[in-house]
Amino acid sequence: MYAIEAEGLEKEYKMGLISKRRVKALRGVSLRIRRGTLYSLLGPNGAGKTTLVKILATLLIPDAGWARVAGFDVAREAVEVRKRVGVVLGGERALYWRLTGWSNLWFFSQLYGIPPGEARRRIRELIELVGLQGWEHVRVENYSKGMKQRLHIARGLLNDPEVLLLDEPTIGLDPAAAKEVRGLIRRIVAEGRTVLLTTHYMAEAEELSDRVGIISGGRIIAEGSPGEVKKIIGGRMVVVSLTGHPREASMLATLLGARARSIDGVIAIEAMVEDEEEFIDKVLGEALRRGLRVRKVEVREPSLEEAFIRLTGEGQ
Amino acid sequence: MNIVYHVRVIKAVAVRDFKIRITYIPWIMNSLLQPIAWTLILVYAYRSIMGPGSREILTAHGWAGDPVGFLVLGQVLLSLFNALNWRAGMAIQRERWYGTLELILQAPASRIAVLAGSSLFGLVDAGWASFLSALAVIALTNATFNIVDPLAAATSVALAAVGALSMGVGLAGLYVLTRSAGPIAIAIQHPTRFFTGSSFPLAILPAVLQYVGYAIPLTYGLEAVRMTMLQGAGLSDVEPLLYRLLILSLASSMLGVAMVRWAEEVARRNGWLHTF
Amino acid sequence: MGGYTPSKLQVLRASLASYARDVLALYSAWGFVLVRLSVPVFMVATAWALSKIASPSGLVASLGYGDYVGYVALGFAFFTMLTTTLFEVGERIHREMVQGTLETVLLTPASRLAWLIGGALGSLLISLVDVALVIVYYVALFGGEVYLGGAPYALAGLLLSLAGMMGMGIALAGLVVNLKEPHAFNVMLTPFLMLLSGMMFPVEALPEPVEAVSRLIPVTHGIEVVRSSLLQGESASQLLWILGLEALVYTMVGYMVFRLLEARARRLGGLGSF
Numbered sequence: 130m131y132a133i134e135a136e137g138l139e140k141e142y143k144m145g146l147i148s149k150r151r152v153k154a155l156r157g158v159s160l161r162i163r164r165g166t167l168y169s170l171l172g173p174n175g176a177g178k179t180t181l182v183k184i185l186a187t188l189l190i191p192d193a194g195w196a197r198v199a200g201f202d203v204a205r206e207a208v209e210v211r212k213r214v215g216v217v218l219g220g221e222r223a224l225y226w227r228l229t230g231w232s233n234l235w236f237f238s239q240l241y242g243i244p245p246g247e248a249r250r251r252i253r254e255l256i257e258l259v260g261l262q263g264w265e266h267v268r269v270e271n272y273s274k275g276m277k278q279r280l281h282i283a284r285g286l287l288n289d290p291e292v293l294l295l296d297e298p299t300i301g302l303d304p305a306a307a308k309e310v311r312g313l314i315r316r317i318v319a320e321g322r323t324v325l326l327t328t329h330y331m332a333e334a335e336e337l338s339d340r341v342g343i344i345s346g347g348r349i350i351a352e353g354s355p356g357e358v359k360k361i362i363g364g365r366m367v368v369v370s371l372t373g374h375p376r377e378a379s380m381l382a383t384l385l386g387a388r389a390r391s392i393d394g395v396i397a398i399e400a401m402v403e404d405e406e407e408f409i410d411k412v413l414g415e416a417l418r419r420g421l422r423v424r425k426v427e428v429r430e431p432s433l434e435e436a437f438i439r440l441t442g443e444g445q
Numbered sequence: 446m447n448i449v450y451h452v453r454v455i456k457a458v459a460v461r462d463f464k465i466r467i468t469y470i471p472w473i474m475n476s477l478l479q480p481i482a483w484t485l486i487l488v489y490a491y492r493s494i495m496g497p498g499s500r501e502i503l504t505a506h507g508w509a510g511d512p513v514g515f516l517v518l519g520q521v522l523l524s525l526f527n528a529l530n531w532r533a534g535m536a537i538q539r540e541r542w543y544g545t546l547e548l549i550l551q552a553p554a555s556r557i558a559v560l561a562g563s564s565l566f567g568l569v570d571a572g573w574a575s576f577l578s579a580l581a582v583i584a585l586t587n588a589t590f591n592i593v594d595p596l597a598a599a600t601s602v603a604l605a606a607v608g609a610l611s612m613g614v615g616l617a618g619l620y621v622l623t624r625s626a627g628p629i630a631i632a633i634q635h636p637t638r639f640f641t642g643s644s645f646p647l648a649i650l651p652a653v654l655q656y657v658g659y660a661i662p663l664t665y666g667l668e669a670v671r672m673t674m675l676q677g678a679g680l681s682d683v684e685p686l687l688y689r690l691l692i693l694s695l696a697s698s699m700l701g702v703a704m705v706r707w708a709e710e711v712a713r714r715n716g717w718l719h720t721f
Numbered sequence: 722m723g724g725y726t727p728s729k730l731q732v733l734r735a736s737l738a739s740y741a742r743d744v745l746a747l748y749s750a751w752g753f754v755l756v757r758l759s760v761p762v763f764m765v766a767t768a769w770a771l772s773k774i775a776s777p778s779g780l781v782a783s784l785g786y787g788d789y790v791g792y793v794a795l796g797f798a799f800f801t802m803l804t805t806t807l808f809e810v811g812e813r814i815h816r817e818m819v820q821g822t823l824e825t826v827l828l829t830p831a832s833r834l835a836w837l838i839g840g841a842l843g844s845l846l847i848s849l850v851d852v853a854l855v856i857v858y859y860v861a862l863f864g865g866e867v868y869l870g871g872a873p874y875a876l877a878g879l880l881l882s883l884a885g886m887m888g889m890g891i892a893l894a895g896l897v898v899n900l901k902e903p904h905a906f907n908v909m910l911t912p913f914l915m916l917l918s919g920m921m922f923p924v925e926a927l928p929e930p931v932e933a934v935s936r937l938i939p940v941t942h943g944i945e946v947v948r949s950s951l952l953q954g955e956s957a958s959q960l961l962w963i964l965g966l967e968a969l970v971y972t973m974v975g976y977m978v979f980r981l982l983e984a985r986a987r988r989l990g991g992l993g994s995f
Contacts, residue, residue, distance in 0.1 A: 142716050154716075180716070188547050190713045211553040222544025225461065227468040232461070239457030240552035240559075242450040268468075284548075471905035482912030486921055493922035494771060494789055496778035506774060625752025632756045635763035639770070649773040 132292050132323035133162040137194035140180050154180040156347040167324040169334035172344035178327035182296045186216045199291045215290035217281045226270040230280050241288040255283040275306025295326045331434035345441040359436045364401040366431045369412045371396045373421035381415045451558040458562025480578040484520040487644055506646040510675030513588035517579050519643035522667050524575040526609040527634050532567025533613030538626040564610050593677035601673045604687050605666025611694035618704025665690035729835040736839025761855045768793030769863055780923050791865045791952050796920040798855035799947050802848035803940040807890040808907040809844035841887050871950030881964040882943025888971030892978040939967045
């Protein structure tokens, strides 16, 4: 039923041979991901996302806790896990730049023990899936960042994995390339695979995920569907647009604990609040007192990004 | 099935190394020209320090044979070792440079098969370069050989190559433990040149330094090759040398593989796979 | 507002400082220190082993060098120093290209030659440490002796061959920057330079046409001057004149090649592919 299960995972890194500085990367992470779904793990840098992916990929052994991927224990049955999981680590490296895309895929297909005939068929399919037709016999050093990332994904799918671990697959890509990669991820999930995606792009997680986990300081601090995570923090987003003296508007925002943004002479006062009516009354009263004119009042659900900022304290 | 899988992994690694190698033309020329230049340097150095009586001087130190042939064989096997030092020895380190080490270790393939693939390619790659450069030096210098038992000579060369290979695998176990593997690989070439007696008869060194030489598999291989190709020795003459060579080679390879496995385990515990 | 043109000395100092930072970063890895310390020991040790089979009828002895260890130690030390200078110029240009900083440097009004010489001087300072190390090994481990009275001649020979090698280096840099693998080119060239420089044997031992070529390389005469001054206490004044001439010719050629390349790069656009 679950493709990935983890309970109480802990991992601590010891930095340097002499100083022995310790960094706790995971502090008891528990996770359950249903088969055929996409789970996004969101978190700021250093939150523990990559450590968790590496433990699930058998590249790291946890200090405490356990994890099962595709039904096998990542520490005790590492080889069985490796046969059933595909991993795509972010960045441009991890490919042989002097080889062609085809040669890269061929090499890894043999490391996964795929018989030659089947490997050729699979590589052709994957090249098509990731849209690299016509480029497969060109050296990887001539690929764009987006093409390299798509080749990474094809490599991750070589062994027809039940579970695909994608560690920040769109990092450093331009918007068009990132969109292509997101489209590809959607197709992979539609094939019935389970995908664990780590990212710090909120929109990406909101667009793709069945479920979202927010990780901060080595702990999962919120979990659920994107809608549920937004609800966890309660409140609604209120945006009041004003015109008038910017200094007065800024003072108003500070007084009410809100954020002020200026766009084309219009100042937007934003806050996530429990009682939107009370907040709007306060803004209107203060605006009148300070000679500011109210142009528009908008109340909406918070975005996942706003929920993330609220939960992790990032951007404060 | 398992054996077929391992063979496929070995082949894939060797073919990958070959495909990457042929994109570095200057380095291929380098592996051909370097041994030629080094052997010529030694040939002229011998002529300059020993004068016309070099053959007699060498005979007095236990090597009755052509001095140029002596140097050519020393350089061929040393080049073979140097190449395997960089191929088999640095196989894991190179994956780190490419950024592919984690992906290789994430695959279910046997680590020994991966190492064997790189070693196999190293052997072939270094073999033809060493052979061609030796031919060039022989053509330039009129070196002479005295082979009475071709089988003994071929066996000695093959086992000397095994010795060089085992040292490469042994060094892989050392290199995997450090981030400074590149410089150490360079640093190791020079003591190997000295202690194996590739450039001079080992007998001229004090006994304590000779002991160091006889702890290195390549030293035995080199002696067996020189005996069978310069002095017309037969298989029975070099047999004791070849047995010692095989024992040391086995020990070196086993140590290398054990170290690589242990290092992987430690790295998985400490999260070093991508950094060191 | 703006309009500053840095003096050549300013550029040279800045270039030297940036080289020093590069080198310090490299030396933070203990493996590099190990290489720097161990390679000369085994080079000199090989000469020591070979000296045990030396004969008085050999060419080295007939040229008056009784101690082959000293012959190779000095040959190796100064060969390394001079060839490092030769290659470092090209490798530095390539490094800056790879880092993407070459274009930035060439966009400034700084003197290009001062910038190049600054880097070469940096590598020279590092090489001096290597030379000192080899001499210390030779004296302390192998009981060698050097005539310090010959040091002024050795220094003169060294400076002249350095100038020549730097000029050659700049000319070579023009070729090297167009290669993807300058390091491979340098590694390939080193043994041939070793062969021609007489680092391990007198060039008189080479076949005549090869010997003639070897005499066109400043490092060959440089090593001869250093050896005869430090091992035999001779002045080698005639060789110094030849070295001076070579230095002049190579510096001029090097400078011309560099100006040509720069002009070509500006004409074709894309200093990045300089």
